[in-house]
Amino acid sequence: MKERDEIAELFKDLLEHHAEPVDPAIWAKVQTGLAGKTLGVAAATGKLTGIIKLIAVSSILVGSAIGVGLWLHGSNKGDKTESSEANSMDNATVKNEVEIPEVEPIENTIQVSEADNNSSTGMANNQTETSSKLTMEEQVSTSITENPVNQTNQAQNNIITNSPEAGVSASPKAIDSKNNTNQSPIDPPNTTAEKNHNILLTSEIPNIFTPNGDGKNDLFSIPVAVNVVHTTKVFSQKGELIAEFTQASSGWDGTKTGGTEVANGTYFYVTFVSDQVGNQKQIKGTINLVR
Amino acid sequence: MSEQELIEGCIRNQPAAQELLFKIFSSKMLAVCCRYTTNKAEAEDLLQDGFIKVFSKIELFRGQGSLEGWIKRIMVNTALDALRRNKKLQFNDLKEDSEIPHTGLKPGDQLQAKDLMMLIQALPNGFRTVFNLYAIEGYSHKEIGELLGISENTSKSQYSRARSQLQKMLQLTEPQDIR
Structure with missing residues (x-):
């Protein structure tokens, strides 16, 4: 049993989910770096801007220079009399040396991270996330049971909303296991978890929205079918109730009571969906807010 | 999406x-x-x-x-x-007392993430790396030892020194109980 470590707890509490504002210029640099790597694909699709094309072309030149350099290097061993060719070879070799270290460490790192992925010990980060989700679920189910409307519904229809089935099919854990089984990237997202909601929802509940006022994806709403009602609560990672909305309002706009915008990040929601003939479902999940 | x-x-x-x-x-x-x-x-x-x-x-x-x-x-x-x-990872004992940064914190101020970040960044590389991996990422000392090519005990001692140095910094900047 580990003894209580207040310093570690303090730093973990404040820094584990800390975020630092990112300079947009970094995204441009990442794109440039990617353009160099996915050269073949990029050139084939021809969707790149002039600047990136320029970089691509120069990379090809560097690449061919390396090729020539290597060939010269091979054929030139021990023979250093050809001055002009030797010069160009030197240039190429220098470029070559600059290029290679960038490629090799990547392979190493990824292998390490894959090993981590497979190891049973894993990262405590995941464990912490799961535990915070679990805490959320507890809080959420308490608040739902306290809601008198839901209690009446449960009594009338004789269906227990908080039954293990309902909880599991909609909990983040179910989403995780869905990912686990989804080995092929082109599998259709038609899973059991979704089929259960089919009667009540018109599509999958989104997990990302961008309330930045550009008119696209500005609201988080529950895609309920006709004549289906819902009550949805949004919580922060600390379990604070951020917003509550129903089918009557259009959705959550990323603000909390009082109209202040909440920070980018992951929020939890729990929605209780029901129709007029007694089908009902409690769905829990996470929603990513990105402005 | x-x-x-x-x-x-x-x-x-x-x-x-x-x-x-x-x-x-x-x-x-x-x-x-x-x-x-x-x-x-x-x-x-x-x-x-x-x-x-x-x-x-x-x-x-x-x-x-x-x-x-x-x-x-x-x-x-x-x-x-x-x-x-960059061969920046050294686990020697010489650098134990690095300079204590001035965080500008006054007694009673609420500690914020940026203050703690400043303290972490002020640690020597070895301390900082082990502290991060153990306290925040949650690796065990055994795993850290394997990751960094050091023994489990080195990881433990690096961590406890990093921890006591952070504690010292916190007491300097904020005399009250941190909780």
Whole structure:
């Protein structure tokens, strides 16, 4: 049993989910770096801007220079009399040396991270996330049971909303296991978890929205079918109730009571969906807010 | 867009999907990178390298654990690689008492993430790395030993020294009980 470590707890509490504002210029640099790597694909699709094309072309030149350099290097061993060719070879070799270290460490790192992925010990980060989700679920189910409307519904229809089935099919854990089984990237997202909601929802509940006022994806709403009602609560990672909305309002706009915008990040929601003939479902999940 | 769709978009090299993924995770990951470096510029370099790896290897993400956890591991590994490459990781005892930074905190101020970040960045590289891996990332001393090529006991002693140094810094800046 580990003894209580207040310093570690303090730093973990404040820094584990800390975020630092990112300079947009970094995204441009990442794109440039990617353009160099996915050269073949990029050139084939021809969707790149002039600047990136320029970089691509120069990379090809560097690449061919390396090729020539290597060939010269091979054929030139021990023979250093050809001055002009030797010069160009030197240039190429220098470029070559600059290029290679960038490629090799990547392979190493990824292998390490894959090993981590497979190891049973894993990262405590995941464990912490799961535990915070679990805490959320507890809080959420308490608040739902306290809601008198839901209690009446449960009594009338004789269906227990908080039954293990309902909880599991909609909990983040179910989403995780869905990912686990989804080995092929082109599998259709038609899973059991979704089929259960089919009667009540018109599509999958989104997990990302961008309330930045550009008119696209500005609201988080529950895609309920006709004549289906819902009550949805949004919580922060600390379990604070951020917003509550129903089918009557259009959705959550990323603000909390009082109209202040909440920070980018992951929020939890729990929605209780029901129709007029007694089908009902409690769905829990996470929603990513990105402005 | 669901996370699965986002990942598939990134696998197909769709710029919009890649940009969205970057937008979602970059600020959290920059904070991770900051913890492993001494300044923001270094952290931004790590972030850039890390995301290039994320996009070129995203098809290897198998959905075991969260996407965020996977990306974070790549960032941490990128940071460790950079430390190894620059031979900055030394675990000697000489640097034990590094300069105590002036955080500008007054007694009674609420401690904030940026204050703690400043303290972490002021630690010697070895202390900082072990402290991060153990206290925040949650690795065991055994795993840290394997990652950094040091013994389990070295990891333990580095951690306890890092911890006591942080404690000293906190007491200097804030005489009251930290909780």
